[in-house]
Amino acid sequence: MTTTALARKPVRWGRVALHLGCLAALMVMLYPLAWLLATSLKPADEVIASLDLLPGHLEWSNYETAFEGVNEVSVWRLLSNSLLIAGGAVLGNVISCSLAAYAFARLRFRFRGPMFAFMIATIMLPHHAILIPQYIIFNQLGLVNTYWPLILPKFLATEAFFVFLIVQFMRGLPRELEEAARIDGCGPFRSFFRIVLPLTRPALITTAIFTFIWTWNDFFTQLIYLFDPDKFTLMLALRSFVDASSQSAFGPMFAMSVIALLPIVLFFLAFQRFLVEGMASSGLKG
Amino acid sequence: MTTTAIPTATKGAGAATPKRRPRREREGAAWVFLSPWVLGASVLTLLPMAVSLYLSFTDYNLFDPPHWVGLRNYTQMFTEDPRYWRSVVTTVTYVVIAVPLQLALALVVALALKSMKRGKAFYRSAFYAPSLLGASMSIALVWRAVFNDGGTVDNLFGTGGWVNKPGWALLAVALLTVWQFGAPMVIFLAGLQQIPAELYEAAAVDGAGRWRQFLSVTVPMLSPVLFFNLVLQTIQAFQVFTPAFAVSAGKGGPADSTLVYTMYLYDRGFVASHMGYASAMAWVLLLVIGVVTAVLFRTSRSWVFYASEGDR
Numbered sequence: 001m002t003t004t005a006l007a008r009k010p011v012r013w014g015r016v017a018l019h020l021g022c023l024a025a026l027m028v029m030l031y032p033l034a035w036l037l038a039t040s041l042k043p044a045d046e047v048i049a050s051l052d053l054l055p056g057h058l059e060w061s062n063y064e065t066a067f068e069g070v071n072e073v074s075v076w077r078l079l080s081n082s083l084l085i086a087g088g089a090v091l092g093n094v095i096s097c098s099l100a101a102y103a104f105a106r107l108r109f110r111f112r113g114p115m116f117a118f119m120i121a122t123i124m125l126p127h128h129a130i131l132i133p134q135y136i137i138f139n140q141l142g143l144v145n146t147y148w149p150l151i152l153p154k155f156l157a158t159e160a161f162f163v164f165l166i167v168q169f170m171r172g173l174p175r176e177l178e179e180a181a182r183i184d185g186c187g188p189f190r191s192f193f194r195i196v197l198p199l200t201r202p203a204l205i206t207t208a209i210f211t212f213i214w215t216w217n218d219f220f221t222q223l224i225y226l227f228d229p230d231k232f233t234l235m236l237a238l239r240s241f242v243d244a245s246s247q248s249a250f251g252p253m254f255a256m257s258v259i260a261l262l263p264i265v266l267f268f269l270a271f272q273r274f275l276v277e278g279m280a281s282s283g284l285k286g
Numbered sequence: 287m288t289t290t291a292i293p294t295a296t297k298g299a300g301a302a303t304p305k306r307r308p309r310r311e312r313e314g315a316a317w318v319f320l321s322p323w324v325l326g327a328s329v330l331t332l333l334p335m336a337v338s339l340y341l342s343f344t345d346y347n348l349f350d351p352p353h354w355v356g357l358r359n360y361t362q363m364f365t366e367d368p369r370y371w372r373s374v375v376t377t378v379t380y381v382v383i384a385v386p387l388q389l390a391l392a393l394v395v396a397l398a399l400k401s402m403k404r405g406k407a408f409y410r411s412a413f414y415a416p417s418l419l420g421a422s423m424s425i426a427l428v429w430r431a432v433f434n435d436g437g438t439v440d441n442l443f444g445t446g447g448w449v450n451k452p453g454w455a456l457l458a459v460a461l462l463t464v465w466q467f468g469a470p471m472v473i474f475l476a477g478l479q480q481i482p483a484e485l486y487e488a489a490a491v492d493g494a495g496r497w498r499q500f501l502s503v504t505v506p507m508l509s510p511v512l513f514f515n516l517v518l519q520t521i522q523a524f525q526v527f528t529p530a531f532a533v534s535a536g537k538g539g540p541a542d543s544t545l546v547y548t549m550y551l552y553d554r555g556f557v558a559s560h561m562g563y564a565s566a567m568a569w570v571l572l573l574v575i576g577v578v579t580a581v582l583f584r585t586s587r588s589w590v591f592y593a594s595e596g597d598r
Contacts, residue, residue, distance in 0.1 A: 020410050032465070033418075036424070039431070099321075116321075132564055133337035153330050158330050192319070217421040261422060276411055
């Protein structure tokens, strides 16, 4: 494209059209989000009756109702449940995946080739193939309806995708630093904690962000493992609205939906540079 | 969970690492680092795979001991269960609609953004946002309302409520996936930016127009990325659950038209407590995804071009 850039045309109508097209596409794209926000503030009689995006008057009581929660469990409880699971998952993934990644990227051991191939293969493994026995195992251990099945696997590096992501990043680090440290008498542990881990920070941040968002959004695993309404997460609590199709529940339901999305939006705004670049460079799926 | 690897990554784990210390000395350290993964891979991946294969040949309701029934789950699935086939057809239809549309849109937008000087970062983030939010129950509920009777789509186009029409409900679910084209779009964009400008210049010198340049430079240079996105999105699409669950209020309706495979698996295993049957379904899914991935890899030889390999 450099050739066209050098020969500048006075009025670049093509470029203007491009921006107009992108803006139009963006408006269609972002409509559902605007709709969500608007509906969460609409009184019950306006939800369906009018096409207007803007509410006639703002119905804050939807949020009051939402904050009372679902099934007599307050939003704060649901929020802290969600945070606990997502936080535990982040901690688990960052620790266990970086440990495994360091071994695969930098250390030599027997069966490294086959084990690495297996690790890659598990990335493509559909969750459902192992879900039922995992459920049975946790059931036998009496851990169904606790958070252990949602958090414990993350401490065992079961999300191979992140192991792979961190391996790829570590391979790009210069070896000279570690070699210098080794000459100074650093063993693999010191060299991991002092040298490699700090340098791997961008990959760890990417891992943390995506783990948080995916765990936060996850529905299926929470659906099968959690029964008690007071153990529900925000996304799971929203499910209780699924059957309630009456218009009067619409406002509070979408107020709760907004509350459930807020942490992701905040994460997105805070880390969107890391997110988009992390994903572009690693082929990560959000 | 729902992810896959860049195909080239399987080329050996840092094969070029020269030995610098006696092997034994570092081997012990390696296993310490590896221990969480080894435990997880064996107890939470390998063992469950074996167990689910075993369970697929049994009748198991979670309370009584599994009862061996041989191939009965499979024969029942394939010959006596119309809802099973319904879920297969639904899922395949969904994959065939959602994946090509999503990738086409992702490519078109990536191409539009590629040459942009101002606003590229803004558009990229804005188009990407639905990919993060859209996987949630929140947005799936929005979808149900927007495509319902009296929802926005009905009001604008007089379509009636898609969500309640057997022929259309699945399309609403597919559109939610298409809407999340931001993730493959970002990957496309990264791929496009790595195509050397000289290639376009050389093509232009040879008299190639824009369309010719697209076909002869962009498409082959982008084919590895296209392949990557295709494999990734296809594997994920086969496992769709949340939007179908929300759109149909957890029932797969109307008339089982949104009963995707994983939802029927959930229904058999966790609602009806037929864990053996659900395990058989899980194994068929595993095999189908394996076969589809293998076929994609096989066909890729004829259309994916790796610049580093030169002319083959």
